[in-house]
Amino acid sequence: MRVSVxxxxxxxxxxxxxxxxxxxxxxxxxxxxxDHDLKKPDLVVIPGGxxxxxxxxxxxxxxxxxxxxxxxxxxxxxxxxxxxxxxxQILTEAGLLPGALMMNQSLAFICKHQYLKVQTNDSPFTxxxxxxxVLDIPIAHKEGNYYIDNDGLNKLxxxxxILFRYCDAQGATTSESNPNGSLQNIAGIINTxxxxxxxxxxxxxxxxxxxxxQDGKMIFEAxxxxx
Amino acid sequence: MYKAKIFVQxxxxxxxxxxxxxxxSLHNLGFADVAETRISKYxxxxxxxxxxxxAKTEIEQICDSxxxxxxxxTYNFVLEKQE
Numbered sequence: 632m633r634v635s636v637x638x639x640x641x642x643x644x645x646x647x648x649x650x651x652x653x654x655x656x657x658x659x660x661x662x663x664x665x666d667h668d669l670k671k672p673d674l675v676v677i678p679g680g681x682x683x684x685x686x687x688x689x690x691x692x693x694x695x696x697x698x699x700x701x702x703x704x705x706x707x708x709x710x711x712x713x714x715x716x717x718x719x720q721i722l723t724e725a726g727l728l729p730g731a732l733m734m735n736q737s738l739a740f741i742c743k744h745q746y747l748k749v750q751t752n753d754s755p756f757t758x759x760x761x762x763x764x765v766l767d768i769p770i771a772h773k774e775g776n777y778y779i780d781n782d783g784l785n786k787l788x789x790x791x792x793i794l795f796r797y798c799d800a801q802g803a804t805t806s807e808s809n810p811n812g813s814l815q816n817i818a819g820i821i822n823t824x825x826x827x828x829x830x831x832x833x834x835x836x837x838x839x840x841x842x843x844x845q846d847g848k849m850i851f852e853a854x855x856x857x858x
Numbered sequence: 859m860y861k862a863k864i865f866v867q868x869x870x871x872x873x874x875x876x877x878x879x880x881x882x883s884l885h886n887l888g889f890a891d892v893a894e895t896r897i898s899k900y901x902x903x904x905x906x907x908x909x910x911x912x913a914k915t916e917i918e919q920i921c922d923s924x925x926x927x928x929x930x931x932t933y934n935f936v937l938e939k940q941e
Contacts, residue, residue: 688927695924724927731929736875778872778930812875 632858634659635672637702639693644679644715647835652676654839655851664696673858674711675702677718679771679833689732689774690720699725711755711854712827716772719819719829728822728829729787730779735772736812742771744844745810747818747832748798751791754821755857756828756850765802766795766846768832770810775831777813777820787820795819795830860905860913864935866926867898901925904940913937 634652638645638661645661652659660670669675683692693699699721706712706727714722722728735741749757749764779787787793795818799808804816811831819830834847868874877895884892903920905913917935926933 687925691924691927723929729929731927733872733930734875736873738875738879776875780871780929812873 632657632674632855633670633672634674634676635662635669636660636676636678637662637664637698638678639664639680639682639696639721641682641684642678642680642717644717644833644835645676647833648676648678648715651835651838651847651851655855662698664693664698666698667701669698669701669705672705672710674713674854675705677702677712677714677721678835679716679718682717682721685774688720688724690717690722690724693717693721694725703727706822706827709824709826711858713756713854714827714829715833715835716770716775716831719831720774722827722829727827728820729783730777730820732774732831733776733778733812734774735776735810738773740771740773741775741810743769743810745770745818745832746798746800746802746808747795748802748804750793750796753791754794754825754828754853756821756853757794758853759856760849760853763802764849765798765800766849767844768834768837768847769844770832771836772811772831775811775813777817777831779814784814787817790823792820792823793817794821794828795832859940860907860910861938861940862903862905862913862917862935863938864901864903864917864921864925864933865898866901866921866931866933868896869930869932872930899925910937910939
């Protein structure tokens, strides 16, 4: 798989994503946000971090980087895009995914292991994973509280666009297992064409042999089955 | 020259955890009658233009394209003529 990882000023999970894909034998490239060429990837990764210092709103300024217009046209042609954490915020600000990521209900930056439940396997990112599978994938954010208006939420549900919900170890999606106040425990969503995934948890931080949880590997394995 | 004084506010339907925390703090300070607090952003932009209508259109474009997120926020502004 050819993978292009975009680096914005303030990105800090770009190297992690690059290393995970490289270590799995993929041709990964780092792409600077001022570049105009994505280098013909199968998958674009918009990594986590604090692009443009989170000024104004998280992700709001990154959208105007030159490479983002390339990402938008790549995505509109059906290219696979994975936005993680700040990447998810950028994708909503760029209009590639609906809704918005608001400040956590607790007002706190939360950095911890978190359980997620796979809601659908009808996607390039979850194909082959049994629905209901509970994954332990860390979160690290202050603005991960997913919000969308009622019409938008109904559309997400009608089109099976919710890929992951926060849950407890047993897979129960309760308010106690909701770390940030996200509507309906939403942790990750896909667009209606099913090629753009945005998720707050960090699969790239749980996909190497040196870390406690390796559940993030399941998402990368799904991508490998698909491409 | 015109100065735009712009307020970007969360829509009424969107929860404001910061506002809620401030309300709680105000209650702790003894302001028991504070019913609700909403936090918004205030932005000033100076436009080097003598044409008020043009400045107004430009500020609207600026708000729509960057300053406010239409999913969660609304905005309003006043334009003041500067000497």
